[in-house]
Amino acid sequence: MKRLILLASLVGVGALSVAAFQQPPANAPKVVEVEKLRDNLWMLKGGGGNTAVFVRSDGITIVDTKNPGWGQPILDAVKKLSDKPVTQIINTHTHGDHVSGNVEMPVNVEIIVQDNTKKNMEEMRGATGIAQNGPPTNIFKEHNGRGMPTRTFGSTLKVNKGADEIDLFYFGRGHTNGDAWVVFPALRLVHAGDIFSGKNIPLLDANNGGSGVEIGSTLDKAAKSLKNIDTIITGHSTTMTMADLSEYAQFNKDFMTVVQTEKKAGKTADQIAAGWKLPAKYKGYGDPTSTDAGKTRLKANVQIVLDETK
Numbered sequence: 001m002k003r004l005i006l007l008a009s010l011v012g013v014g015a016l017s018v019a020a021f022q023q024p025p026a027n028a029p030k031v032v033e034v035e036k037l038r039d040n041l042w043m044l045k046g047g048g049g050n051t052a053v054f055v056r057s058d059g060i061t062i063v064d065t066k067n068p069g070w071g072q073p074i075l076d077a078v079k080k081l082s083d084k085p086v087t088q089i090i091n092t093h094t095h096g097d098h099v100s101g102n103v104e105m106p107v108n109v110e111i112i113v114q115d116n117t118k119k120n121m122e123e124m125r126g127a128t129g130i131a132q133n134g135p136p137t138n139i140f141k142e143h144n145g146r147g148m149p150t151r152t153f154g155s156t157l158k159v160n161k162g163a164d165e166i167d168l169f170y171f172g173r174g175h176t177n178g179d180a181w182v183v184f185p186a187l188r189l190v191h192a193g194d195i196f197s198g199k200n201i202p203l204l205d206a207n208n209g210g211s212g213v214e215i216g217s218t219l220d221k222a223a224k225s226l227k228n229i230d231t232i233i234t235g236h237s238t239t240m241t242m243a244d245l246s247e248y249a250q251f252n253k254d255f256m257t258v259v260q261t262e263k264k265a266g267k268t269a270d271q272i273a274a275g276w277k278l279p280a281k282y283k284g285y286g287d288p289t290s291t292d293a294g295k296t297r298l299k300a301n302v303q304i305v306l307d308e309t310k
């Protein structure tokens with residue numbers, strides 16, 4: 001039964017990453033699904049965004065910490081993989097389904113994010129297009145600042161040494177204005193967070209600096225800049241390849257081009273959204289026109305591109 005619930009929720013977030021922001025009932029079982037990707041790196045699914053666990057020579061790095069209440073389930077899963085201490089957290093971006101478990105991590109842990117993500121985490125504004133139940137809460141203020149970043153970077157940062165090295169990159173705006181790419185060079189692997197949440201129409205969080213005009217070129221820059229990568233951990237879906245990333249960059253560029261072309265033809269946001277169809281070459285992508293939530297996101301993304309195209 002637990003398995004069924006987990007699979008159902010994964011399909012939900014995989015399709016659109018909308019469910020990731022909805023709080024399940026407090027008594028719902030917190031099932032962390034562990035997938036081994038390398039001898040010393042695992043992907044933990046469930047409870048929000050995909051988490052990476054990297055066992056270094058002298059400690060453990062965790063990338064993204066899921067929804068509120070999922071920090072301890074992550075730590076419980078990690079304990080079964082290694083008895084080393086968790087000493088380093090990296091958050092790919094500000095969203096609550098990627099940062100909230102920070103408050104349950106060891107007190108002296110180093111927490112690294114991109115500069116803009118730190119500013120966003122100080123506010124924890126609601127994401128564009130995600131319905132809020134009441135005013136947004138700031139989990140870090142509720143915990144007297146615990147879980148807030150201790151170290152930031154602008155465009156690049158190299159941390160740890162030798163086989164433990166992690167290279168952080170910021171390639172520009174997309175899902176937010178602080179999307180970090182977390183590269184494990186020795187493992188030929190990168191965690192992309194939600195700027196590549198899966199093969200779907202992206203959540204463009206304009207409230208936190210996201211951009212429908214820039215996301216395609218940002219993804220393209222990542223696809224061209226990142227070398228020697230075999231595996232991409234996505235924000236909410238299965239792992240992907242660099243070829244998938246290049247394709248996803250093109251998908252987002254194509255979307256922008258269609259919207260801007262239709263705008264020139266005098267169409268309104270509603271008309272553009274109503275007329276948009278998933279191009280045949282993107283077969284296998286979640287089709288936003290097949291669900292109400294998808295249609296809402298489609299319209300929101302059209303509007304965001306129009307707002308940015310003056």
Ligand SMILES: [Zn+2]
Pocket residue numbers: 093095098175194
């Ligand atoms: Zn996100």
